[in-house]
Amino acid sequence: MPDELDVLERHPKTAKPGEVMRPHNLMCFGCGAESPHGLQLEMYAGEGFTVEAKMPVEQWMEGGPGVIHGGILSSALDDVMGMTPRLLGPPGVTVHLQVDFLQPIPVGKTLHLRAEILGRQRRKIYTEGVAHLGDPERPVARANGVFVTVDVREHFAEHVENSAKAAEYMGGKPQL
Numbered sequence: 001m002p003d004e005l006d007v008l009e010r011h012p013k014t015a016k017p018g019e020v021m022r023p024h025n026l027m028c029f030g031c032g033a034e035s036p037h038g039l040q041l042e043m044y045a046g047e048g049f050t051v052e053a054k055m056p057v058e059q060w061m062e063g064g065p066g067v068i069h070g071g072i073l074s075s076a077l078d079d080v081m082g083m084t085p086r087l088l089g090p091p092g093v094t095v096h097l098q099v100d101f102l103q104p105i106p107v108g109k110t111l112h113l114r115a116e117i118l119g120r121q122r123r124k125i126y127t128e129g130v131a132h133l134g135d136p137e138r139p140v141a142r143a144n145g146v147f148v149t150v151d152v153r154e155h156f157a158e159h160v161e162n163s164a165k166a167a168e169y170m171g172g173k174p175q176l
């Protein structure tokens with residue numbers, strides 16, 4: 001993370017601590033309630049610049065026998081960290097993701113996920129994510145992610161027609 005950082009300010013219209021945060025896309029693999037094969041994470045704004053979610057570790061998420069697949073865990077951390085830019089304003093997309101897997105995470109447990117903004121410089125938002133199984137003092141995974149804010153209309157313009165929600169997002173018009 002660079003030394004020179006911008007001042008962080010919560011956007012006045014973002015969710016208040018304890019409130020649910022709106023999914024960025026109902027089809028999102030991480031937080032979309034309509035994603036048929038997704039994690040369907042419900043995200044809550046926390047105090048300061050934090051976002052929280054809980055995820056039951058189900059059998060379909062298995063990697064090694066009886067434990068979560070690392071890619072599923074990485075996706076969950078990515079998405080919770082990826083929600084933090086919304087606390088400041090425009091959404092961001094992941095440009096860098098790093099995950100430390102500290103302990104095996106058993107099927108049947110509930111994973112507690114928490115992400116926090118560490119700093120911002122221009123469009124870059126530096127975050128960290130932590131996962132635990134109920135005891136915050138005993139993390140089972142840690143992550144760092146860098147997100148870059150984008151103008152969503154511009155950024156997804158070429159791709160939005162591939163979305164299951166294309167008609168909705170394109171407002172019935174042939175072009176954005």
Ligand SMILES: CCCCCCCC/C=C\CCCCCCCC(=O)SCCNC(=O)CCNC(=O)[C@H](O)C(C)(C)COP(=O)(O)OP(=O)(O)OC[C@H]1O[C@@H](n2cnc3c(N)ncnc32)[C@H](O)[C@@H]1OP(=O)(O)O
Pocket residue numbers: 024025030078079082091092093094095096121122123124146148150152153154155156157160169170176
């Ligand atoms: C239209 C309808 C709307 C529908 C409604 C839907 C709403 C959706 C809303 C919200 C979506 C949020 C979704 C979150 C989902 C969870 C997270 C994901 O899975 S995201 C998927 C994976 N990520 C990507 O696909 C990014 C791929 N990368 C890119 O597209 C480009 O790199 C992009 C646009 C992010 C940046 O490209 P540039 O050309 O605009 O800008 P440059 O100058 O290259 O970078 C800006 C700054 O970022 C730094 N940067 C770039 N890459 C970096 C890296 N890997 N590490 C560190 N810094 C990096 C650069 O050094 C630069 O920094 P300096 O401002 O100059 O200081």
